[in-house]
Amino acid sequence: MCRNIRVLHNFEPPATEDEIEAAAIQYVRKVSGSTRPSTANEEAFDEAVRAVTAATRTLLDSLVTKAPPRDREVEAAKARARAAERYGVRGATAG
Structure with missing residues (x-):
């Protein structure tokens, strides 16, 4: 959860x-x-x-924080890439 x-x-x-x-x-x-x-x-x-x-x-x-604000779309793309690598998904697309 x-x-x-x-x-x-x-x-x-x-x-x-x-x-x-x-x-x-x-x-x-x-x-x-x-x-x-x-x-x-x-x-x-x-x-x-x-x-x-x-x-x-x-x-x-x-x-x-002194760090620049994060971009939601960039972070979502990183998460999709990690999931694709973790679960072996080939050809994962943004969406």
Whole structure:
């Protein structure tokens, strides 16, 4: 599950609230061991997602770097190339 959590810091444009919440959901899913909480646990799950989302936003807003912002398309192309090498995909195309 955690493989779906992506680096959100130092991108141009900055991470969106949707990206931050998606990472928070993945984190809470991993920690709880559940992709869908039971009705009894839904409120706790949702509150955890809200708390992790807020903490992540605070972290991202507070981080400082001297590195130039990363380009999302360049990073996506690198990830596709790594996946193609890792899984032996030949002729992988950008897309």
